[in-house]
Amino acid sequence: MEVTGGCEHYSRSCQLRAPCCGKFYTCRLCHDSKESHKMDRFNVTQVQCMECKCVQKAQQTCEQCHMVFGDYYCNICHLFDKDKKQYHCDGCGICRIGPKEEFEHCTKCNLCLPLSLRGNHKCIENVSRQDCPICLEDIHTSRVGARVLPCGHLLHSTCYEDMLKQGYRCPLCMRSALDMTRYWRQLDDEVAQTPMPSEYQNMTVEILCNDCSSRSTVPFHILGMKCESCSSYNTAQEGKTLTQTARE
Template structure:
């Protein structure tokens, strides 16, 4: 029998059973549907019973129906009670939940307390328990989210979809203002624009103190309406950190 004929469906999952919520004994396709309808949250780890979508038999949580043998999920985790299509999932004991794999493409960073792509092993800035913080864009949980996390160069995390939306409006981490991607090419373009846009005479000897959001260095530079470049790392991701002053000789 085709999966669609026996599968219970929601916007989050397609599976062959309904979960019996241990908190209120109501049947839901998944914990997310439960949490959106009830005034409390379902503890996925305490789920003991499911109802078969085909024969309606309520039974102990397991991969196959004990009555009609329908498969509840190609992937089943007896710890998280996750039933799903095969997406190369694996259960990470250190994360405490299931992750989408394949497992061999990921490693668990003990300091960040999160599974990350192998490409980031030894190549990312660690922040202790960073995944236990909410996404600063949508303010929703990152660690248990079905949406993948994106690691910024500063080490902070955003949901991947939130990161993509952020880039439509700006390039800075919303927490620390560090550049969220490699801006070197854009900085060089800005160099040319600054060179080709001389300031009016009354501003040509004006200097300002700036703080670099990327390297934290402080500099005194010539004021320019298009941007002020850090003298330490050459980033234009800077903010004015003092008043303007007119120097006797051009900086």
Template sequence: MAATGPEGCEHYRRGCLLKAPCCSRFYTCRLCHDGSEDHIMDRFQVREVRCAKCGKDQQAQQSCEDCQNVFGEYYCSICHLFDADKKQYHCEKCGICRIGPKEEFFHCSKCNLCFAMALQGNHKCIENVSRQDCPICLEDIHTSRVAAHVLPCGHLLHRTCFEDMLKEGYRCPLCMHSALDMTRHWQQLDTEVAQTPIPLEYQHMMVEILCNDCTTRSTVQFHILGMKCKNCNSYNTAQDGSSHVSWPSRE
């Protein structure tokens, strides 16, 4: 059984332990349970709790029926979530509790996820996007306690995974679209390309490229530092695998 006290565990501040419906063992939270057992606890099926202060076993509720110890400033009777007040709210469409305040978020029916109001009408929808695992750590996004970061392409990463990704690159690991506004970087690359001559034998070499940002195909002059999309000016391009290299005809 996980160690606990009035302040709960490393995951949540709470004054009770949950009786796992699967194995009848008491744990401070589902995460403590899942880390110790070889099975997953269904939080929605929790029916009993044990007061961490007086040890009274009782039905799940916000405070102890014997000593009035408050199990959580916030309590959801659906998720059986007890925690400090973080302006949480239960989203019926997500099926779980989210950190609010509620008025600062909206639920996108197509993405099937709550987003900050700033993204309302200002994000690319992908159906049930949060039901996919994070492509970096391969762990669940929808029920994760780690906030999700929405990329311009619409895909989601854990925020911590997004920050780690930026140490190695700038592209979405799923679709290769730029994950940041790269305008200033492309302008700097324009200067570097202009200042970097290429060998004479490659100066008239033309290649077909595919832009990862706008999906446009174009034929451009080859350059070792990068090849710029004619449509959106992005250097996030790759030589089209089905293309051919062309050279000027010679007499």
């Protein structure tokens, strides 16, 4: 029999008996939203068929009416759902949406990443165990995909899109999350076309570059101060002191 029913989170034809309170819920997320405690899905041992109401051991097909509880079933996570090319990753300890052959587990980041990022991302140890800095919710077990920034930090993909509406920098380390080369060139032209008032034309300021971490002393300009090392304008003034340079 085909899978019927489920909840807003998963398509499945059974309910899980929560090992913590003995109540039946369609999934752990439904349980956690109703109860004052969280359900450990790994300790689930029993399910109830939505078709014939038979309570039985956790398995993919009902032992009484032969209803298929989920096109995909993991006997470790006790995840039932429609087929999304899922696979269980021993490194992550949970199921991921695949296809499996398109992903690889990074042991340092402790996260499955697309093969396109192999050798092309900055590793941060156990980065997926940190909460998303935008919404402050869990990333590792979230049903929302993660976005890897050039600095190595992670955001929920939806939070990443929200971040781009407000700015271009990682909220944790302030490094540029996009290739800003074209914008920096435009800013070069704007700075060249916008001379500072005479009392500021010989002022310099010490800056720290958020992109390359270099420090330099550069001409002060209201539109931005350019890093001498990497040409980024993603810089921060160190202190508030402006220095008057000698006139020729």
